[in-house]
Amino acid sequence: MADFLLAASGFVLLMVAVGLARILRGPGDADRMMAAQLLGTGGIAALLLLGAATGEDAVVDVALTLALLAAFASIAFVKAAATASRDDTAAGNGK
Amino acid sequence: MSVALDLLSIVAVVAGAFFFLAGTVGLLRFPDTFTRLHALTKADNLGLGLVVLGLLPHVGSALAGLKLIVIWLLVLLSGAVASQLIARATRQRDPDA
Numbered sequence: 001m002a003d004f005l006l007a008a009s010g011f012v013l014l015m016v017a018v019g020l021a022r023i024l025r026g027p028g029d030a031d032r033m034m035a036a037q038l039l040g041t042g043g044i045a046a047l048l049l050l051g052a053a054t055g056e057d058a059v060v061d062v063a064l065t066l067a068l069l070a071a072f073a074s075i076a077f078v079k080a081a082a083t084a085s086r087d088d089t090a091a092g093n094g095k
Numbered sequence: 096m097s098v099a100l101d102l103l104s105i106v107a108v109v110a111g112a113f114f115f116l117a118g119t120v121g122l123l124r125f126p127d128t129f130t131r132l133h134a135l136t137k138a139d140n141l142g143l144g145l146v147v148l149g150l151l152p153h154v155g156s157a158l159a160g161l162k163l164i165v166i167w168l169l170v171l172l173s174g175a176v177a178s179q180l181i182a183r184a185t186r187q188r189d190p191d192a
Contacts, residue, residue, distance in 0.1 A: 001101060001153070008096030008108045012115050012146075019119040022131075030128050034135050038122060039178060041139040041170060042115055045146045048163065052150045057098070057159065061169045064166050078180040081188065 002053045005037035016042035040070025052064045100152040107149030114142030128185050136178040140171050 019042070030056040040054030044063045121134025147167045154160040 001104070004105060005108070005150075005153075008112050008146075011112050012142075015112075015115045015119045019122050022122050028128055028185065028189075030181050031131060033181060034122060034128075034131060037174070038118065038135055038139060041143055041174065044166065044170060045111065045143045048146060048166070052153050054166065057155075060159070060162060060166070064162070064169075067166055067169045067173070071169070071177065074173065074177035074180065077186050078177070081184040088113055 005049050006051035009046045009053060010050065012042050013046045016046070029077075029081065033074065037070060037074060040066060040073070045071075104149045104152050107145045111142040111145030111149060114138045114145060118142065129182060132182055133179055136174050140174045143167055143170055 016039055019038045020035050022038075023032045026032060044066050047059050047063040047066065051057065051063070115138070118138035119133050121138060122131050125131045126133050144167050147163045150163060151160050154163065
């Protein structure tokens with residue numbers, strides 16, 4: 001069972017790595033942010049599988065921290081995007 | 096009983112891994128930001144839920160199982176809120192999209 005969980009963890013991690021290609025291709029900031037969000041969700045799944053495979057309980061705490069940080073990253077992105085678009089409008093450059 | 100639980104675990108984890116595959120394919124192949132957001136936020140959160148379901152038979156105590164479920168609920172909540180916020184920010188920046 002441990003081998004299976006380890007293999008599943010590796011597969012999920014591979015999917016996250018492939019999804020990160022979206023950061024290179026863009027085209028918008030939101031698309032790049034989505035790849036980072038995928039890293040959050042997929043990273044949590046990979047960590048939980050890894051924790052179950054190795055029997056290491058502390059890994060679950062790492063996954064919990066990652067969940068919290070991923071949420072903060074998204075909120076920070078949206079706040080930065082909102083500020084940037086307001087500055088655009090104020091300067092008369094807004095579409 | 097143990098075999099049945101192992102089987103449930105394997106089926107759920109494989110299904111979860113499939114949804115992660117679907118989310119990644121959607122993120123890479125869908126044509127615009129909103130469809131990509133749709134593919135990513137739904138498929139990944141469901142995949143994580145299935146992985147958590149598959150891991151539940153292996154936890155040592157009820158508290159550890161509850162912790163896994165709470166992690167999933169936190170990700171669900173933050174994923175739902177973040178997807179709405181990202182979609183709104185994209186619309187404000189580019190209303191024609």
